[in-house]
Amino acid sequence: MYQDNVKNIEAQPMIKKIITDSGANILSSTILGQKHINVPLSIIIDNNIWLDDNNINIDNFIQAIINTKQKTSTACPSIASWLQAFAGADEIYVVTITSGLSATYDSAIQAANLYKEKYPHVKIEIFDSLSAGPQMRMIAERIAQDLNKNLTFDEVIEDVKQYQQTLQMVFILKDMKNLANNGRINPTIAKLSKLVNLNIIGTVTDAGTFALISKARGMKKCYPKLLQAMIDQGYNGGKVEIDHVNNLSEAQLVASTITSTFPNADISFSLCTALCTFYAENGGILVSFEK
Structure with a gap:
């Protein structure tokens, strides 16, 4: 019985996640069949915090931007938000908005380092998109395509970095x-x-x-x-x-x-x-x- 239980544990598939911050404009739970998690940034308007997730009403958000007379600002995801997104996965592929305009990439790196200290077997790669929006999404879609081809973790990283150059x-x-x-x-x-x-x-x-x-x-x-x-x-x-x-x-x-x-x-x-x-x-x- 014990040996059967061991076999069942060893046969469990590896859990892989594609994680993007909300600069990628992807709110769906999958990308080409692969599990996806959106980690939202926050926008502060008139001291109200708008979290960039599935619950936001974009029309109301745009109207708030138009109506405000105060300076607005944004905030990158917290380290805790990244750690929550990482939970339960064996292979993690993260795509962030450009580090040239946001601290989001640095936040993700810090979270990855903390996570790997606790779970050293987990593989995490953080891709700095050096862009935003649709370019981030194209990178995430490439990761999903590679996973659907059963590429290894290292093969995915190599291919995606080459793809980014295009x-x-x-x-x-x-x-x-x-x-x-x-x-x-x-x-x-x-x-x-x-x-x-x-x-x-x-x-x-x-x-x-x-x-x-x-x-x-x-x-x-x-x-x-x-x-x-x-x-x-x-x-x-x-x-x-x-x-x-x-x-x-x-x-x-x-x-x-x-x-x-x-x-x-x-x-x-x-x-x-x-x-x-x-x-x-x-x-x-x-x-x-x-x-």
Whole structure:
């Protein structure tokens, strides 16, 4: 009987988790069939804390951003939040929002070190996306694909790190108040663009920070500039994921601009959750792509 019990224990499958912070805009409990956990960041508006999880009402959240006259801020997940997400897994793959703009990566690293002290058999890898939104999600999806292929822990890490080198993100912003107020961009640029009704086309640098590359008055002029920015950074018709803040119609026009030059492009859409909504603001569009 004892030997049978040992056999049953040894036969139990290894538990694997993909964990992303909420900058990835993924609230589902699985990614391509693999277990997923969202670890939410927090946004503070008028001394109210909005947790970026399944319970948030995005329309109410956007209205709170519009109505506030006070400075707003964000907070990365606590170490305790990460530890709770890690619980029970043997292999853990974490994707965080860029360390160039958030302390989330450092928080996850600290949590992983603490967890491995208590559970030294557990394998944990923390991927710094050096980006946000759809680019984070593409990394998480790649991890899930690799797990579905039964790759080993080390093989997944090697493949995903190589895959990260093929990804880039560009974006269109209609308002940059929150980015400016939280030190992510120059406040003068944000005020000027709002004053003269300019939309900003930007990208993510190799260091994981945001850089402004072009501007246009009116969205119609943004689409070709966005596509050119993609081409300049190596896009040649590969996979594209577009996240938007209540702006599916213009996200679809971005997609139409891409397919007019690359008709076989594989393009999908997703809504921004609270953190990306906070920074991209109403109408913002984030476009991640494979080079």
